[in-house]
Amino acid sequence: EYFPHPQDRSKTCLKQQSTVKVNVPFLSGYLERLLIENFEKNAMKGRNGMEWVMDRIKEEDSSNKVKQESSDILTQLETKFKREAEDLKQSMDSFFHKTQANTSPL
Structure with a gap:
């Protein structure tokens, strides 16, 4: 979810969330940690990708x-x-x- 930064309207905030529920008692802790780690890695990749795109846009705007x-x-x-x-x-x-x-003429 994207929304304007509450104190600085020139910035945008991104909120990501995920819910993990494992119903296998002896695996729940392990699987939850594994899924959360995977989610965090992918979320970071997405954020890095978005920041890369925004940097390219800023560079192009600056160049223009x-x-x-x-x-x-x-x-x-x-x-x-x-x-x-x-x-x-x-x-x-x-x-x-x-x-x-x-x-005068000669």
Whole structure:
């Protein structure tokens, strides 16, 4: 059973339970311990598997954030470069127009 962590809603709790009842008196203790140990091992495998999947999801999410941030930075740099190039072009055009206006023909 999965449910939200009572103090931290960003976390999820998992509750697992199993009931073992053996009706053979001379084997009951042994079989119950054996079954419980097996259940605990399998429960741990399931938990480890779930944590592995969640870690992969976190890594992918983190990777996607880095890709998006990199893309945003490149877009900002491209925009700034285009703006600077346009400003430089306008400055050069203005300089040439002033130079031509101040140059007298020979």
